[in-house]
Amino acid sequence: MASLIALLEAGTTPWRREWDAAAGGHHVNLLSGRRYRGANPVLLSLGMHLRGSALPYWCGFAEAKALGIFPRKGSKAVHVQRPQVHQRGESRLVEAASGEGSGHAGAGEATACGDAASAGRSWVSYRPVALFNAADLEGEALEGLIQKRRQAEGLAVKPEPERLAAAEAVLSRWPVEVRFGGDRACYLPGPDRIQLPERAAFHSAGALYSTWAHEAIHSTGHSSRLARDLSGGMGADGNGGRAYAREELVAELGTVLLGDRLEIGSAMANHAAYLGHWVELLKESPRVLLQVLGDARRAADLICPEAPESAGACLC
Template identity: 25%
Template sequence: MSQAPEKKNRFQISREVQEEFVNGVAETMLSLAQTAGEWKKPWTADTPMGMPFCATTGREYGGANMVRLMLTSIVQSYKDDRWMTFKQLQQLQKDNPDLDMKIRKGEKGVKLLRPEEIVFTVEEDGRWKFLSQEEIKQFAEQKAQEQETPDIQRKTLFYPFTVFNASQVDGFPQKEQPAHAMTEIERNEFVEKFIASSGIPVEHHGGDAAYNHAADLVKMPFPERFTGTDEYYATKLHEFYHATGHESRENRQNKQSQTLKGYAFEEMRAEMFSMLTGARLNLPMPESNSAAYIEHWNQKFSGGDIKAVFQAATEAARALTTMRQFEAGEQPSARWFPKSEVWPELVNMQKERDAATGADFHSLPQIAPQTAVPRSERPTLVDSIAAFKETDDPVAKARLVLQNPDFLEMALKQDPNAVRDLASLCDTLSQTLYMELEEKSRTESVAHRTPEQQTAPAPRMRA
């Protein structure tokens, strides 16, 4: 006689739901990265991709749910940003009997997560006692009166619900077109204004794109070195996201982030943000070269850390929400974002930095493709090992370790206890590299300046 399957508790169900959700996000990201070269945008500048929202309530989806819906829209080429559950569609049909709305046969929905906070106490025998709203209120009143109350604990569990895109529903009313969509020039000006108003300084130089944490500075190659404005702004937003992790902003630079896993995870978050902003602003997807990086992180570094991946999606969505709020003329809810009254001054300060380095891209009608410098390919494991043995330059060694995912894996296997020390070394070496690039940029930027710019006063910097 077969045994009945063991009944799962709500915590097991919640974890399984999160695992399925995170795996879906990771698979979608990997699929996008692998096919970035052949990927074609289903929307145009006249009909840009909007933020996913509920077709019945009008409310935008937030956090990790927003990430999954936007990524799904990219993969499935959905032009519509309206979503609904099956029950919501039924209610719409009931309210509009003249319409004949049905989900097409064979269409599959997308599972999202609904958070629910549970409140409980732990009994003497170790069992959990879940509290009702009445009991929670009663204990709160007792505590206010300084009466003895049990230790109340809280946890957030997740439950699934499935939504369908309006494009999957036959007979669904056509979406109204937006009154105005940004042109390419307006989009570029918006990105410039957004990053400048955030207070994150950007300086152009002759080296690669990078964010220097110690100096809290985004370093960008001169605009004319890119294949076009799309690639320039996609790269700039990627580095902007890294800068939001500074301790004065989202503070993602904790002890865990100083490990190789932490560095890789930060890059994973930035790739996710790049995909979302690319869809939102008609910017190119990250290069297919990033597929290996994403796959490597997912296979070698995640270690089943479902909460971490879920957190990454939430953090990427938070940054996108900040950008959307700024676009709408609102004060972004992010606590670190400067108040609107100082935005004009910050924008002017950034213009002065650009002028001082000769990066006057605002007046360029088109960035010349013939001067483009392609991103360097990551070296193979064999090349990295050979180069590592041949050089005594610590900066070169650091580059090799950080650029090659397979080399990172090898370092972890050979000496897992030294991971934090290695990360600390790389952080120290990055300062050396920064000084090297800074000196190089001072020399090279002179060639890009006009006589008037060479005699211009130094840009004002915030204290």
């Protein structure tokens, strides 16, 4: 957390990254190629930034050791969240089939699932799992594994026009009115409307869709949807300022998750005005980052649910 706060104080938003089509873009397991799900792409993007890596490939210590690969001395792991399914009335605990860090809820939260009338009501909790980035590993087999992953990811990547068209389709289907015009991007809770500048005002299509995604995440907080606190505002004091900072962080991280799912990255304009608020928020309550990640994941799921595992789009 100290490293994250230092980056924010220096004016950096370390979870943002451009979409790297050459590497496939998604955070995946180095050995299996399975994609990390839920809120974990934000944690892994942050981990990549902190170690200056350009490789979105990760694996656990035990699986790396089995191939004679080990973390370099002094390397630090990034902790993602692995879901565990609990069955009421049973003593056993089942690891979710999706493996390390697939995550369908925020870190540390428990989610009830299944029919309440059924005999085996269940819920999910999350535990941290340590992963090492490919840039922190060494061993004879490492280079071959990286090249294999690069080749596989490169073959799977969609052409940019196809990815942008898909992003347009997903965001256009979101049932909140969007108006283009003026010089600011915002979500207006009263009329439940998104306002964006004209399309030509954006320096790239990716910037347009990232900004649109940011405002769409805000709109998930409407009282008719996820009912987050949208009462705060820029420059507000006390609870209003904290509510504002928290909601902007939800939108920021939700945009990163949508950018990963839509394969457009998160190339928004840097909202430097928010950084100081986030530093204050994280210093006041370090656990708020994990809570906000849960809110961001739920918001992203409303707009663009993750593809089912059978489609090969997600596991880890």
